[in-house]
Amino acid sequence: MTQLVADQATSLLANALRKQLDALPHGHDLALCLNGEWLLGCATKTLERAFTTAHGDDVRVSTDADTDTLLCVVEHWIQSTAQLGEMERDLEGLYDELGASYESLSSIYEIGSDSSLLLHPEEALRRIIDRALAYEADLHAVFWLVDGATIVPAQWRNTATPQARPARLGLIGRALTEQRGIIDNRRANSDDEPELHDAQRVAVTPMMCRDRAVGALVVWHHAEGAFDSRLMGLLTSLASQAAMILEQDRLRKQTVEGERLRREVEISGVIQKTLLLGHAPQHFSGVEFGTVAHASRHIDGDFFGFFEQNAQTIDVLVADVMGKGIPAALVGAGVKSQFLRFAGARPQRHTANASLTPRTIVESVHKEVAAQLIDLGKFVTAVYARIEPSSQRLTIVDCGHTEVLHYRARDHRVVRLRDDRDDQANLPLGFVPGTPYPETEVAIEPGDCLCFYSDGITEATDAQGAMFGVEALAQTLALHRAAAPQEIADAIHVAVTTFATATGVNDDLTCVIAKILPAPRTLEFHAEPGHLQRVRQFADEICRAARASADDTARVLLAVTEAVSNVIRHAYSTDETGIVRIEGEAFADSVRFSIFDHGATFDRDGVDDPAFDGSSDGGFGIFIIEEVMDEVSLGRDANGNNRLDLRMRFKKGNE
Amino acid sequence: MNLASETIGDVEVIEVLEKNLDADTAQLFKTEMTARLTEGGKIIFDLGMLEFIDSSGLGAMLSCLRKLNATGGDLKLCSLSASVRSMFELVRMHRVIEIYETREEAIASL
Structure with missing residues (x-):
């Protein structure tokens, strides 16, 4: 029997029943019994109705009001509330599943810290692939390892033994080359990847180690459906773990050959790069990041991460494990996986107002790790910040x-x-279980710069033993405030290493710079081609703000003109009363444009490639847009308008 | 549409005295050109003034080219600015319409 036991559902029922009570004629009463337990009142009433909800809950409602209609209303109401409870419970289940995934990461972390198990990386890989498989029923998976120009299968599930093949082929080849995860939910058959022949949807994530793709984790399904960013988040974490384990294994074997000291530095670096250090989002609207991640020889367990909560909210975590060496790094990995669990990879449908508060995230993580940290005799200092550029709010x-x-x-x-x-400053994680972690809220504005850092920065010492200090850091920040965030971060890195030239930097140097950007600019106009000149002027100003080269600017102007012309001609089919809105945003390395309209939806698949022999005029517009822009995506905004997102990343100067 | 025309031998050089050839102006350009084109004509578009061209402008030119080619004539372009030229290259139309640095080179080719 399905029990309606979710706390929310029970309290929902009780609250709603109280409302029904208020609506009853004066002097009458109502009682509700759920699965034998009286939630409200008790069974002394004259009229009573017992029924079973769609989910098998036994409900008894009784009242002394002399109306049968009321009971019918209540019954109907309870049935729908029970469904609501069920939905809530589904969501909880989703979280549990997600949590289980990240818990398995923690267990891998435990494997990692157990040196005897490190001798068996196959066992670790086996657990990792099983974890990926548990994400959804009937999944198929292969763990590929790159060996020169070929890929060889290391582990596989629910598929015939895969054969080694050239690494450059197919979707896996693309993921390895582009060094990024790829989801293909509309898989077309390809002979390049035989095991994927019947796949309807595929997700591939490369296994990165020291900036090289050393393998790939591939999962697929034979039934239609959609893999999403949640799965990708899980695969990426699993691939990082696998990379770390394999790398440790490789290095351990080399250690036996007597290269221990030199390699330990590498191990530290690898752990830090693959696991502890997050990739700053390049294109979050309203805030831009720069990072310093310098691993010392005696790794100190610094780590950071970025968690995008929604389009307006991004969280930054910067933390430092007290203690040194690989054990500290592994503790960092375990704690970070807990932050990932609570702060990262929230289901997409979870909306902005429902996401956990920073305080809840930190307290939830602490609840999970406090006892373990105390046992290990380690603690972690951290700062968890939520940046909401559009609300100009920082919560720390x-x-x-x-x-x-x-x-x-x-x-x-x-x-x-x-x-x-x-x-009464807050305590580090791992001091006292149940410590409250209150939030502080600060107003932020465009042009503001936030600097999160580890003590390695401020405690770097010169020949006389003086520390670099917070003052010098603040001065460096103020001096370079106008620069791009990565340049500010680099300037800080240089300042600290210069200061500590005599003694050398002995500690991890970690610094995250967040620069608050002006709100995106917008231009709105009627769908008349006469406005195209204005559109180009607008795009030109955005390019200028981003310091784009003349060549890049010309290409952006072309693509944006094509996109807007498309809207005018096709979405509104020359209905000049239609409204077109463009949003433009300048970043240090790119520009972004979003074009909104409420006309007919553009069907990309309905447009053929242009005729390159000049025999017809059609299809060039969309070809140009896709050729020029690095990211092109069609969708809808919250109001149901068509939305075309375009981004161009600038070519680097030396290319 | 601002156009200047000059006949040199059997070649007609049409100078496009516009800065932009986009969805706003391309249709007019196409209409005016279609009226001018003679069967088997040898035409050069001098695009020295042009700062911006998009696929609509390109379409208008391809339409002229097809019309001329069908009657034994030809169309060449000259004096393209860097950004206009790169648009032709982007869509690989520099392989379809011949492009010359100067008016003289274009005339010599016909």
Whole structure:
């Protein structure tokens, strides 16, 4: 029997029943019994109705009001509430599944820290592929390893023994070359990848190690459906874990050959690169990031991560494990996987207002890791920050970490975001179970710069033993405030290493710069071709703000003109009252444009490639857009308008 | 549509005195050109003034080219700015319509 036991559902029922009570004629009462337990009132009433909900819950409602209609209304209402409860429970199930995935990461982390198990990387790989497989029923999977120009299968599930083949072939080849995960939900048959012959949807993630793709984790399904970013998040984490384990195994074998010292540095670097250090999102609207991630020889367990909650909200985590060496790094990995569990990979349908607060995230993570950390005698300082550029709000939860620096464009000052409660600053993670981690909220504005850093930065010492200090860091931040965030981060890195030339940098140097950008600019006009000149002027201004080269600018202007012409001619079929809106945003390395209209939806598949022999005029517009822009995607905005997103990344100067 | 025309021998050079050839202006360009084109004509478009051209402008030119080719005539382009030229290259139309640096080279080719 399905039981309606979810707390929310029970309280929903009780609350709603109370409302029904208020609506009853004065002096009457209502009682509700769920699965034998009286939630409201008790069974002393004259009229009673018992029924079973669609999900098998036994419900008894009784009232002394002399109306049968009321009971019918209540019954109907309870049935629908039970369904709501069921939905809530589905969602919970989804979280549990997600949690289970990340818990398995923690268990891998435990494997990793157990040196005897490290001798059996096959066992670790086996567990990893099984974890990927558990994501959904009837999945197929292969763990490929790159060996020179070929890929060889290391582990496989639900498929015949795959044969080694050239690494460049097919979707896997593309993922390896482009070094990024790829989801293909509309798989077309290809002879290049025989095991994927009957696949309807495929997800591939490369296994990265020291900036090289050393393997790939591929999962696929023979039934139609859609893999999403949640699966990709899981695969990416699993692939990172696998890369770390294989690399450790390789290095361990080399260690036996007597290269221990030199290699340990590499191990540290590998762990840090693959596991501990997140990739800053390049294109989050309204905030741009720069990072310093310098691993010392004696790795100190610094880590950071970025979690996009929704289009307006991004979370930044910067943390430092107290302790050194590979054990510290592994503790970092375990803690980070817990942050991933609570802060990352939230289901897409989970909307902005429902995502967990920074405080809840930190407290949930702490609940999971506190006992383990205390057992291990380790603790972790961290700062968890939520940046909401469109609401101009920063929410910080400090866990005994270094103070965040805030360059304020308004008064050109660098402010230390210290905890208001003075001596009651929050404790690091792993000190006292159940510690509360209150939030601090700060207003932010375009032009502001936030600097998150580890103590390796401020505690770098010169020949006299003086520390670099927060003051010097603040000055460096203020001095370079106008530069792109990565340039600011690089300037800080240079300043610290220069300062510490005599002694050398002995600690991890970790720094994340977040620069708040002006809101995207918009241009709105009627769908008349006469406005195209204005559109180009607008695009030109965005390109200027992004310091695009003349060549890139010309190409952007062309693509944007084509896109807007398309909307005018096709979406509105020359209905000049239609409204077109363009949003433009400049980044240090790219420009982004979004074009909105409420006309007919563009059908990309209905447009053939242009005739390159000049025999017809059609199809050039969309060809140009896709040729020029690095990212092109069609969709709809929240109001149901058509939305075309375009992004061009600038070619690097030396290319 | 601002156009200047000059006849040199049996070649007609049409100078496009516009800065933009996009969806706003291309249709007019096409209409005017279609009226001018003679059967078997040898035409050169001098695009020295042109700063921007998109697929609509390109389409208008391809339409002229097809019309001329069908009657034994030809169309060549000259004096393209870097950005206009790169648009032709982007869509590989520099292989379909011959492009010359100068008006003189274009005339010599016909």
